[in-house]
Amino acid sequence: MPALVLGTASIRADVRRAPHLLIWAVLAGCLWAVANTLTIFAIRDIGLSIAFPLWNSNSLLGIFWGFLFFxxxxxxxxxxxxxxLGGALVMCFGAALLAVASSTQATAGHSPRGVWAALGAGVLWGTMYIPYRKAYLTGMNPLSFVTFFTFGELGMMAALAVSYTGLAPLWRELQSARGVIFWLMLGGFIWVIGDVFQQYAAKYVGISRGIPLSNSNQLWGLLWGIFVFGELHGRGVSIYMQVVGGSLLMMLGVGAIAFSSATGKEQTRWKEAAQREGRRYGVAADYVEARMEGRQLAGESRPGRSAWDWLLVGGATSIFVVFATMARVPQMSFRWGPVVLLTPSGEPRASTESAIHL
Structure with missing residues (x-):
């Protein structure tokens, strides 16, 4: 996607201006991979509808890091x-309701482990935003950041998979799962689209507000878990009240934070943090200021796309096509009616081309 939207020449230009950000991007990818692994165990032990809001407690940590560092x-x-702060307290109370409900929803003996896995994922994801914000304060394009983020993500996931199962068993599992790899790749592609928008949120509104806003996806997790996959089916009314009430409380907290937009004085403090980061890493002050305002420097030319970019796009598309020919529809128990209602009718798009390039 970065090669298609931005071009590798623009990515190289970003790296030349701020090479230190490569390490931060790779580190963020590693944190994401570990957190994502924890969510798998959380979903297995306590279910999607409960685990989803719990790991979205990363909003609280994002607020703290945003205040402390930026x-x-x-x-x-x-x-x-x-x-x-009021929104954060409401979110904590909602998370507590969900944790109580998990002891009834989960398989006996596994609910505490699932809760800790979900909360651990939230801690790692909240901390992951420190590299995000450092990168964007010093002018790096979010698509450039995502490029190197992916190296850390894939490298760490490969290391975790090999250490957990062993190389030979992992290869056998991949061979036996050829029919569903396409669906996993498709899910990853959709995730990347959403993550790009989240990156721009972290750049323009900060992590103390961007993380809670992006965590509004927890309501979709609740709806998919309950209505599509039948989680909580047959449970008592009190469990439904705890799960739905806890999720709605967390959403109210997100709303309170979202409507607390930054004032002019606060934005001045953001600029001070950006100038500090620029001095620390030797990035030109005019470049940092221009990128914070979402514009290019005077006289700065925008690199074009090369044949190498189109080769990357074509190669990635070919890989999807190959696995699509091997794909089969998984045998899953879910309800088609809610699937149709909850599936977006179109792909999200950025508001302007200039926003993508900056």
């Missing part, structure tokens, strides 16, 4: 502080 919420005023 001057977010500094001089924001008492109304913004009330919205953010």
């Amino acid at each position: 001057n977010e919420l500094r001089q924001a005023g008492w109304r913004r502080w009330t919205g953010v």
Whole structure:
């Protein structure tokens, strides 16, 4: 996707200006991979509808890191502080309701492990946003960041898979799962589209607000878990009340934080943090300022796409086509009616081409 939308020449230009950000991008990818692995165990032990909101507690950690390292919420005023802190407290209460409900929903003996796995994923995902914000304060394009993020993500996932199962058993599992690999790849492709939008949110509104806003996807997890996959089927009314009530409380907290937009004084403190990062890594101040404002430097030319870019796009597309020819429809028990209602009718698009390039 970065090769298609941005071009490898633009990515190389970003790297030349701020080579230190490569390490941060790879580190963020590694953190994501470990967190994602924890979510697998959480879903297995306590189910999607409960695990999803629990690991989205990363919002709380994102608020803390944003304040501590990047001057977010500094001089924001008492109304913004009330919205953010009040929203955080509401989210904590909602998460507590979900944790209580998990002891009834999960397989006996595994609910505490599932809760800790989901919360651990939230901690890692919340910390993962520190590299995000460092990169964007010093002017790196989100698509460039995602490119090197992917190297860390794939490398760590490969290491985890080999260490957990062994190389030979892993290869045998992949061979036996050829019929479903396409669906896994398709899910990853959809995730990348959503992640790109999340990257731009972290760039333009900060992690203390961007993370809670992106975590509105927890409601979709709840709806898919309950209505499509039948989680909580046959449970008592009290369990439904706890799960739905806890999720809605967390959503109310997200809303309170989202409406606490940054004031002019707070944005001035953001610029101070950006200038500090620029001085630390030797990035030109005018370049940092231009990227924070979503514009290019005067006289800066935008690199074009090369034959290498189209070769990458064609190669990636060919891989999808090959696995699509081997794909078979998985045998799963779910309800088609809710699937149709919950599936978006079209792909999200960026508002302007200039936003993508900046």
